[in-house]
Each structure stands twice: as structure tokens, then as C-alpha cells.
């Protein structure tokens with residue numbers, strides 16, 4: 027099998043419920059650009075991958091990825107994955123580009139095998155619990171209304187992205203625990219909003235409120251600071267979500283005791299190949315590898331990785347609009363061969379609605 031053609035289509039669409047993180051920090055904006063990468067093979071099988079950017083994605087596909095992949099056997103994923111990282115040394119790709127080619131190659135591979143991707147990757151389960159991952163709201167009342175609506179939808183786990191003010195956030199976490207009772211799993215995501223002093227204060231409050239994990243309290247530049255936090259707190263620290271370097275970097279977080287659980291994803295960790303490397307690395311240390319972010323591709327990861335516990339369903343506003351992949355707080359395994367992106371996109375619509383293309 028050979029890759030005969032590389033196409034890319036950028037769509038620009040309004041975001042119906044814009045959201046934000048912490049105190050006015052950039053969240054969704056009001057429009058969203060997505061570039062769909064399409065690899066066309068001589069076997070009549072296409073591979074698709076979404077990239078959450080426009081012009082920058084087209085530029086890199088045209089200059090770097092297209093020359094790399096044209097005429098190649100798409101099943102040689104390991105070889106191609108390393109070639110992308112080799113080019114990264116010179117080009118310094120944005121982190122979300124590193125896995126784009128790899129995702130499309132796995133889509134082709136799974137279609138060639140006539141299997142849903144998660145079965146090809148191992149097949150760890152056929153359903154998993156989702157947690158409601160709430161964006162930042164203005165008031166305590168809004169958080170509690172959001173929690174109530176999520177519980178009504180069947181969620182048994184909720185994660186907060188709060189204001190980034192350690193004392194106010196600690197109070198919010200106490201109030202939320204009182205509101206939902208002891209049976210609901212609660213997590214907190216700092217989105218790297220704290221310095222080590224406030225991160226420690228808030229971590230102790232989360233321990234008192236019985237939170238399940240404490241995610242990314244600091245920027246992930248300093249392994250030393252994460253190590254200190256892990257040594258001081260009992261609550262599991264979930265880290266290495268946005269740090270560069272895939273499993274090489276995750277290995278240092280683990281080796282230095284700078285994380286209790288490890289983040290993995292396709293979009294920040296080099297596609298399916300990178301995400302799995304991290305998951306298996308963590309497994310060899312009997313650690314969790316929790317999948318960062320939702321969507322169809324991450325459903326496959328959740329079904330393929332035994333040492334993960336939840337699917338992340340983003341809740342972007344009030345009233346709560348549920349993730350369409352979640353039913354009664356659960357996500358189920360996809361059944362189509364490949365990843366199943368064809369359920370989200372129509373090639374004819376892409377061609378006619380694209381604001382830019384290759």
C-alpha cells in the first residue's frame with residue numbers, strides 16, 4: 027500500500043457556547059478552525075486526522091508532512107513516527123501537529139484490518155465511565171447548578187476548572203463536596219494556574235475534601251517543583267499533560283517521583299503511537315495513564331488502555347449540553363472499522379465549505 031495523495035481542508039465554524047479557563051484566560055474564543063488531514067492510498071483506503079488549527083496546520087502539512095508521506099507505505103507507522111520527531115528537531119512543530127500524521131496512519135491501518143481502532147490497539151474494555159469536566163464559571167451558584175445537571179445526566183464524577191485563586195477555589199471545592207455528598211468522585215484541574223506555595227495550600231484543601239486527583243497545578247517546566255509537591259501531598263498529582271517530549275519526558279516525571287498519575291493524549295503526545303507509549307510506560311510502573319480530552323479518537327484510547335479510569339467529557343456552559351458520546355455517564359466502544367471520523371465529516375461538504383485547502 028502507498029500514499030498517493032495528501033489533502034487538507036480547513037473549516038471555520040462559530041462556537042455556539044464560548045467558554046473560558048480561570049480568570050478570563052483564553053478558552054474557546056467565538057470561532058474555531060479545524061483542519062482535516064486526508065491521506066489517500068492506492069488501496070482505496072483513506073486516513074483522516076483532525077488538527078485544531080488553520081493556516082499553521084496547512085503550512086506544516088504542505089512543507090513538511092506531504093513530502094515525508096507521499097509514496098510511502100502507510101503501515102510503517104513506527105518509522106514514520108520517528109521521522110516526524112526527527113524533523114521536529116529542526117522545525118520545532120507545535121505540539122498538536124506531532125501526532126497528526128500518525129492518527130491518519132492508524133485510521134488506515136485499522137480500516138485495512140477491518141477493525142475498530144481500539145481492538146487493534148489491544149481492546150481493554152467496551153465501556154468506561156465519563157467524568158463531567160466543567161469549564162470555569164463565574165459564581166458558586168453556577169458551579170452547583172452545573173453539578174446538579176451533570177448528576178441528573180448520570181455522571182458520577184465531576185472535575186472542576188476553577189478561578190485560579192487558591193483560597194476561593196479551596197472554598198468552592200468544600201462547598202461542592204457538601205453539595206454532591208461523599209459518593210461522587212471529584213477532581214480538580216489547576217490548568218497550571220499556581221505557584222508552588224498556592225499549589226500546596228490548595229492541595230491540602232483538596233485532600234480534606236476527599237478529591238480523587240489534583241491535576242496540573244503548576245506549569246510543567248519544573249520537574250523539581252512537581253517532585254516536591256508529590257512528596258508533600260497525599261492526594262495523587264496528575265501531571266505531564268502539556269509537557270513536550272512524549273514518553274521521554276513522561277519517563278522523567280515518573281523516574282523522579284514528580285507525578286502520581288500521568289496524562290496521555292493523541293493531540294499533545296504524538297498521536298496514537300505516542301499516547302500508547304506513555305500508557306504502557308506508566309503501566310510498567312503500575313501507574314495510571316489518564317486520557318486527556320474527549321472526542322471519538324480518545325474513546326478508542328480509553329477502550330484500549332487498561333490503566334486508565336475515565337473518559338473526559340467537556341461541559342462548556344449552562345444549561346449543560348452533554349457530550350454526544352456519553353449516555354447515562356458512560357461511553358461505549360465504537361463499532362466502525364478505523365476511527366470512525368466519517369461519522370463527523372462528509373468529504374463533499376469539506377470541499378465545498380473549506381475556507382482554505384491543499
Ligand SMILES: [Mg+2]
Nearest residue numbers: 215241242267
Ligand atoms: Mg487538564
